[in-house]
Amino acid sequence: MPLDQTRTEPSTTEEARRQIEICNACRYCEGYCSVFPAITLQRSFSDGDITQLANLCHNCRGCYYACQYTEPHEFAINLPKILAEARAESWERFAWPGAFAGLFQRSGVAVAVALAAGFALLFWAGQVFRPESGAGFYAFLSHSVMVAIFTPAFLLPLLAIALGLRAYWREIGGGPVRLAHLKRAFSEAAKLKDLSGGAAGGCNFEKEDRYTNVRRWHHQAVMYGFLLCFASTTSATVLHYVFDMPAPYGLFSLPKLLGIPGGLLLTLGGLGMAVLKTRGEKGLGAPALWGGEMAFVLLLSFTGASGLALYAATGMALVGWLLPLHLGAVLAFFLTAPYTKMVHGFFRMAALVRNAQVQE
Structure with missing residues (x-):
């Protein structure tokens, strides 16, 4: 035979x-x-x-x-x-619920646009029920409604990511984490050490004979921009609930001093990363996921840009149109976070912690 x-x-x-x-x-x-x-x-x-x-x-x-x-x-x-x-x-493999695994990666642009636009439309329609009193954004959507929508939209994705990280840690054989492991991992992540190219003096993501730190700088802009925006939201929450100081806040308030530079870094860094992706060779990544990765970067940039535009339009009728767009983008970003490239930050941090363990 x-x-x-x-x-x-x-x-x-x-x-x-x-x-x-x-x-x-x-x-x-x-x-x-x-x-x-x-x-x-x-x-x-x-x-x-x-x-x-x-x-x-x-x-x-x-x-x-x-x-x-x-x-x-x-x-x-x-x-x-x-x-x-x-x-x-x-x-x-580690995504939870598993039914959503791969959806954004393979159809990212369509999913991002559909979710952001759909949520924006709902927020716009919801202005019919705007509160009788309220200042700033709360004149269009009450604080209690925002809390009711965004609290679960923030916590549930975090739960999904935590479950995925637990499965990841088990698969790679991670052991008990000590403070020294965390210190080393956070130090390397803060500097984005592994985007510095080691002895080469930078990445050549765009062109084989060009070593630069441009990709590292854009990543740092996005990372620190996101952290500043998160710190801005956190400080506003503390001011509201602890010090009984509800929004809106002035230009020199802590939420604005953190949020404005955060939004600028997030927007400019995200756009820079998008440009680099168009210049990089697709065959050196996962080509099937290129669209999903680009959609994620553009969604990040739009979230930052719409937030800045919304602040610039404070006191104008334009707020009624910009607020739904911004909130729609934020909600879409949160809900898709466990299934977009956003999750890479969590897994890479876990990988750095594990690497610190095996290197000691």
């Missing part, structure tokens, strides 16, 4: 394992980022090890351009791509 000539394609995890084992034998890129020193600590790699390395990777792509074993070499190494695919698969 003739031999069966059919051959099944390796899974993403199997292909990632093959390439990582070749990298472990070569070790040319050991100084590039945290992935390669982590690889050298082991001789064999479990599925959990692959998941950990994939989430430790920041897709700066310097290793690809330095590698002598990329195509047309028979080894066909493309570590940024295979780790991006393994990373995305891990997010889908």
